[in-house]
Amino acid sequence: MASLLSPSFLSSLFPSNPRRPSQCRRHGYSSRLVVSMERSDTNASSNRSSTAVIWFKHDLRVDDHPGLIAASRSNAVVPLYVFDRRILSRFTDEMLELLLLAVNDLKKLLNDYGSDLLIRVGRVERVIQDIVKEVDATDVYAEAEVEYELCQMMDMVQDAIKSVSLLYGNPQVNIWNAPLHDNMNLKDLPSSYRDFKKLNFPIMSPQLPPTLSSVKMNLNWGSMPSMDDLRSFLGNNPPKSQVDWTSIKEISAETILSDSQFLSSNMNVNGRIANPKSGEIVQKSSYKPSKGKNFKSLFAGQGKDLIGGGTEIVLDALAAYLRYLEGTVRDDWQELHEKLRNAEIRQGASFRSLFGSAFSLGIISRRRAYYEAIKYEKERNAGFLSPFGYSTPTVAAVIETVCSMEWYWLMAIKGQSITKxxxxxxxxxxxxxxxxxxxxxxxxxxxxxxxxxxxxxxxxxxxxxxxxxxxxxxxxxxxxxxxxxxxxxxxxxxxxxxxxxxxxxxxxxxxxxxxxxxxxxxxxxxxxxxxxxxxxxxxxxxxxxxxxxxxxxxxxxxxxxxTSGVTRLGAQFISLYLRWTIKSIVTNCYPTVASRADDWLINEMIRSSNDPGVEVVLESIFSFNxxxxxxxxxxxxxxxxxxxxxxxxxxxxxxxxxxxxxxxxxxxxxxxxxxxxxxxxxxxxxxxxxxxxxxxxxxxxxxxx
Known part of the structure; x- marks a missing residue:
């Protein structure tokens, strides 16, 4: 089973004996020993001649990659990316383009470190099983997942590896993660975000890329597919009913309503025009580079509205985002600043809008983004952090977004472990x-x-x-x-x-x-x-x-x-009012059996009211249509x-x-x-x-x- 490399903050999710399998797989893959490899006080297989396979999924980076750090202690490392239909089918064409750019950049980075990226197409459990046999792998490393379908795939991978019997026994499966907070046990995680913040857990710093083994195995490393290759792979004679079914998502509600003459011709959110087909906000950029200048955009994808490329590009874009108030002579940064303004449909919304795809593909970690924002804030304030808030709205947007994402990730991990x-x-x-x-x-x-x-x-x-x-x-x-x-x-x-x-x-x-x-x-x-x-x-x-x-x-x-300052103030007032009166409000909704408005229901509503982002939701009360x-x-x-x-x-x-x-x-x-x-x-x-x-x-x- 998986080796014990886990920090205490996730130990409550799993058996106290790390080599005893979990008895329950109803929430996802078994033996889900989530590991963070910054501390290595283990007797893992790195102490013997070993070969590690590291399965990249949504962690397409070498920066701040605990799994890669742990795998680097092996005698040989085989980085692997599998183009699996079940994963690819979840992406839009735009995300597929970004995926290809990120995987290609990852392959180049690994080459720079003296390694390579093994490219395969097929069902990941079969691919990994074959690779483990081919290279006599002692360890397989993969990032922890919370999505149900990906958890099922992790189960299949584990089962496939269990069936492999090599001279030294079964390969070990090591599940890793990159938590934002240190020294935290999920068993003691408060249900309220307000209480969680009071505990003031220390923030973990991102890790630099490791030195990889210079041993490059004699393998058929494969070649990168093109976008046309992926489209052909995904659209390989699907049933007509499936095509008709999935195509339902391609036309937005606004388009249907417009065709029915219900939709006003002025479709906009805070003055931004909506795409007539998809209904998405169109971030039309008015920026034009200086005459005669050509520059490499930080954006990619069909609409050129998402940060695209590898970690270096994303970090450069993050630096441009944080420095929005400073201005710049760089054309690529000016383009980003223009898109920032277009994406700022409400205060702080632009960061997730522009960088969300980079987080989804794992091109950058949450703690790397947090670290860069805090570093810039200290640069602006002579090395200090003000107790009264952040000095720029962009720093605040990065910190608040990253902390919010981390909280809901923790809630998802914990929620899947609770049986009550x-x-x-x-x-x-x-x-x-x-x-x-x-x-x-x-x-x-x-x-x-x-x-x-x-x-x-x-x-x-x-x-x-x-x-x-x-x-x-x-x-x-x-x-x-x-x-x-x-x-x-x-x-x-x-x-x-x-x-x-x-x-x-x-x-x-x-x-x-x-x-x-x-x-x-x-x-x-x-x-x-x-x-x-x-x-x-x-x-x-x-x-x-x-x-x-x-x-x-x-x-x-x-x-x-x-949205406006008035609606934000209104949402804050409603939030406070509801916390004080929620019991009476809910009880009034149960006039016949008032006992059904019980403590569990009330407490869960109060808990939710303290979550990050709840006041943004309450603002919608003022704009319901x-x-x-x-x-x-x-x-x-x-x-x-x-x-x-x-x-x-x-x-x-x-x-x-x-x-x-x-x-x-x-x-x-x-x-x-x-x-x-x-x-x-x-x-x-x-x-x-x-x-x-x-x-x-x-x-x-x-x-x-």
Whole structure:
């Protein structure tokens, strides 16, 4: 099994005996001994003649690479990158271009260090198994993962390696990571970010690249594929149904609404124009280099809006970003400063927007970015750090973004190790952000549960398993910005959340679902059903947000969302107010069974309210647009819409809601309950029975894609 190279901060996740395998693989790969190799007080295989295979995935660098440092202690090192369809299919064409640039740069760097990068194409577990046999590897090193599908791949790699029997026994698998904080035990990790910051754990410094063995093995090292090669590999005669299914993501909600004449022609966020096809913000640069000058841009990809290349380019771009206020004569830095201004849709948002892809591919580590920001801050302040904040908004953006990313990574790692939660948590990465979800059941129709504003997937704590027990597969996820899912510095809109749900169905569920949503979740699933009807078998609205508008053809939708100092102050006030009054607010939503507004529910809401980025989410309250009426969105779902309405809802006039739905929505079924705003949690047995009967009445047959 994996050798013990781990720091104390992650020891709580794993068995006290490092050579005893984990007894449970439900959250991902077994024996997940996450290791950080800065301290080497071990008796690892470096003490004997050894060969190490280091599997690069989303860690495409030699700088600050603990796995490479540990592997360098072996007599021979075989760096490996595998172009695996399961990994590549997760990337857009733009990300594939950035991937190729980063892998190519990594290969050149390793050549400079006297090594090379072995390039292979295929299923990674088979490739690694073959390489281990070919080079008689004693160790395999790989970075820790939190995403469920990647954890499954790690399991497969471990199983494949276990089947390899060499003269000295089985190769050891070493899982590493590069944590930002030192001397931290996850068992003692506070659930509140506010409490976590009070502990003031020391920050770990990034590590320099190691000296690699000069022994270069006689191998067929392979050659780098081109972009056309990857497209051909990924598009090698896929089934037509799969092409049609995945192509659903290619057209944005705005495009569909525009075609339906619902969308205002002025699609913008804080004055920035949206791409008419994708709906993404177009960062049009007005910068033009000096006449007669040619310069090498720091950007790459189809839109030339993302930092692209290897670590050296990314660090140069980071230096330019941090020094934004200083000005520059360099054309490439001026171009970056222009894109920074375009990407700053709200304060600090530009950093993740420009550098997010570099973090996703591991071209730069979080602690390297933190270190560079702090170093620059000290340069500006004669070697000191002010207790009153950072001297430039760019330094603040880097520090706050990196610390936020680290927190949600820690939460994801810890969440997968906890067995006492109502649901077994998995992680899905959407546009680089960590999203929590769960699934229960192995057969039957697919059901997706979507929570309301301020809630999380565990709000369906007494629905998920019960519904699944009756021959259904039940998914639930925590939307971006809520619960323990990530809360990045972005503009939150109902369209963004609807597109997240669309992508979750396409990428994770992979078949049409029965959509169930409470409150805001009800409105979001209505958007999904209305804009991408092929994804929905039926729609179940539980005290849904949204309006019914007679003569809806005159309603116009605009994507324009603005933030300001006023909205930020408003969000801060709401945040403080909710922390003091959340108990009474939630209890009022449970008028029939007030005991269901229990300490667990309240404490989890309070915990979430202290997460980094929560005030950005609350700003969305001031810009919600629910002008697309429910009767428009659901007009094609005759006899496939169920409304479960708590008639004692303190937030809405349930009698008026029901009357409007009956009058203007054809073919809907309505169930009136003696409950408040959250009937699914206030009277779960009743709601579960209604949903199960409904799904089976609609029919459980689905077309798996």
């Amino acid at each position: 939660e109502p649901c077994h948590i998995r992680i899905w990465r959407w546009k680089g952000y960590l999203i929590q979800f769960t699934v229960v059941g192995h057969e039957g129709p697919a059901v997706l549960l979507v929570h309301g504003f301020g809630a999380f997937l565990e709000h369906y704590r007494d629905n998920i398993n019960n519904i699944a027990e009756n021959g259904m597969r039940v998914w639930a996820l925590t939307l971006l910005g809520f619960g323990k899912s990530e809360k990045p510095n972005v503009i939150y809109t109902e369209i963004m959340w609807a597109e997240l749900l669309r992508d979750f169905i396409v990428e994770v569920v992979r078949e049409p679902v029965h959509l169930v949503g409470n409150s805001l979740g009800g409105y979001l699933i209505s958007i999904v059903a209305g804009l991408w009807p092929v994804l929905a078998m039926s729609v179940v609205l539980i005290n849904s947000a949204g309006n019914v508008v007679p003569g809806y053809s005159s309603v116009r939708f605009t994507r324009e969302r603005k 629910i002008s697309i009426p429910l009767n428009y969105l659901l007009k094609g779902f005759n006899n496939r819409v169920l409304v479960i309405q708590g008639m004692k809802d303190p937030i809405a006039d349930s009698k008026s809601v029901i009357a409007m739905l009956r009058e203007h929505c054809e073919g809907i079924t309505i169930k009136e309950l003696d409950a408040g705003h959250c009937p699914h949690d206030e009277c779960p047995e009743t709601v579960n029975a209604i949903i199960k009967e409904w799904v089976f009445s609609i029919g459980g047959k689905t077309l798996t894609c």
